[in-house]
Amino acid sequence: MERVDSLIHARWVIPVEPEGAVLENFGVAIEAGRIVDLAPSAELNSRYTSGQVRNLDQHALIPGLINSHTHAAMTLLRGLADDLPLMTWLTEHIWPAEQRWVGEEFVRAGSTLAIGEMLRGGVTCFNDMYFFPEQTAQAAKDAGMRAVIGMIVINVPSAYASGPQEYLHKGLEFHDKYKDDPLIRPIFSPHAPYTVDEQWLTQVRTYSDELQLPIHMHVHETADEISGSLDQHGKRPLQRLDEMGLVSPHLLAIHATQLEEAEIERLAEAGAHVVHCPESNLKLASGFCPSAALDEAGVNVALGTDSAASNNDLDMIGEMRTAALLGKAVAANAAAIPASRVLRMATLNGAQALGIDDLVGSIEPGKQADLAAINLNEIELSPIYNPLSHLVYATNRQHVSDVWVAGKNLVREGRLSTVDKTQAIKQAEYWRSQIAAENSKSV
Structure with a gap:
């Protein structure tokens, strides 16, 4: 034997x-x-x-399970400002809290908390987009968890980088450090078409082609995003991305709640992927991803939770159930998105989108x-x-x-072996006390 x-x-x-x-x-x-x-x-x-x-x-x-889109460190903002319109939630609560508090210690503590939560929910790999990706990567390695970590690019300066050029520079350094790591995979993560200028999106596409890495980006998340793009550019965001060469097998379009039939066909033709985050989209009233139509067209659809600030959990089993039920309702078809397909979305489809389906x-x-x-x-x-x-x-x-x-x-048997649950909760309470006191002054 x-x-x-x-x-x-x-x-x-x-x-x-x-x-x-x-x-x-x-x-x-x-x-x-x-x-x-x-x-x-x-x-x-x-x-x-x-x-x-x-x-x-x-x-x-x-x-x-593979959580194909999240912002792990934002778990420290869970429940900070619930039941508010999207822009009020962002501009009056989330963005000010991030500007005030996000740094290496915040990201490490938030990522560790998120990793413990995800592991206990059966998640073995997550795809992250956030500042200080080195801290999230190290937290994942410390826990022995698999992660695809975004090299973020955004116009907005932060404690991590002063602008797109520095974000890209730091991202490439991150890639060089982790490109051969057995658990960590780098991925390009420009935030969205409306928060990254065209020259930097084009640069990301060039690097993506050279390094053969996926591009993970919020695309067609809300109706306001579409109308803003039409007002500013006379084009819908997906058309702009397509003209820049970004609609390709490398693209992971996150949310995709505002899609026309021709755009679904184009995503399928290009071999692009969509990451569906149903619970976050429902909570923020962002719209409904046409998951059944995408699936029928042959688009690879994966699942993500988005952040715990807008969900308010990182529960992929719950996300599967919501995706199945919502998919049926939007398609007006009880046979749409059956259980076998939604489990595939939460596992193999996510691996395919992230380019790791040879591994997991x-x-x-x-x-x-x-x-x-x-x-x-x-x-x-x-x-x-x-x-x-x-x-x-x-x-x-x-x-x-x-x-x-x-x-x-x-x-x-339900117990974490590589994440100190007591310490993670203690750190979360420390950050809550700091953030809550500051947030109460601003409202």
Whole structure:
């Protein structure tokens, strides 16, 4: 018998590829952080021996969830200013708080808090856009979590950089530092077409082509964005980006709540990706991403939470359920965005958008052992006719028992092993007391 690092057996393995498959009484063999075999448990036990064996006989084992768009450090702003119109929320609360408080310590503390939350919810990889990306990257590495970290570009000066040129310079330094890291992948993250001048967007496209890196950007988030672009440029934002050569397989268009039929066709033709953030869009009344129409057109649609400041959580299981229900309502079709498709959006589609689908996103031999186990043996989950459907429509993140990244058990029976929960909460309370006192003076 061959010896491996670990064996994980589950009542159900839902590999995502092929879509809709549910494998009963299966398991995985893991060696050096990778899946080396996926087979019925009886066969695995006859082939392999291991000092670490987990028998999860009431669980579903799925690929680790991928949060394809967030601003992790903004978790420290969770609930700061709820139930306000978007521009009031931004201009009177969020932006002033960021100008006053964002720095290395803020970003490290906020990212650590977010990472702990995401891991406990079954998320094994997140795609981030924020200032001081080095701090978020280090927080992820300290926790053993996989992350795609944005090299942000924006016209607005901050404590991190004085303007677009310095943002780009620091971003390229970040790329050089992390380009070969096993857990961290750099990505270009110009904020939006209305906050980055054309010359810098063109420069980002040039660097993206040279380095073969994705471009992660807010696109068509609100109706005001569209009208502002028409007033200023006489063109919709997506048309401007297309004329700059940015609508390509490298583009991750975040939100995309304001799309015309021809724009959906263009995204599909170009091989661009859309990251759907339904709960944030609902809370801020930004509009509805036509996820079913995009999916039908062949656009790769992934899922993200956006920040905890506008969601107010980083719960990808909740996001799946909202995406499925909203997708049906917007399409006026109860068969649109079925459970199997929305799980794929939260896993393999995200990996494809981020250019890491060779590593993660499905349970297949050769891929990294990024996995999450969900305990389905609960009264609120009984009876179980279809465990895949249950994941989307009945479970919540409290049912996540275990999480592995590259074969390392970062959450075991609900407990974090690499993030100090008590310290993360203590740091969050420290920042809350500072920010709340200052925010109350400005309103």
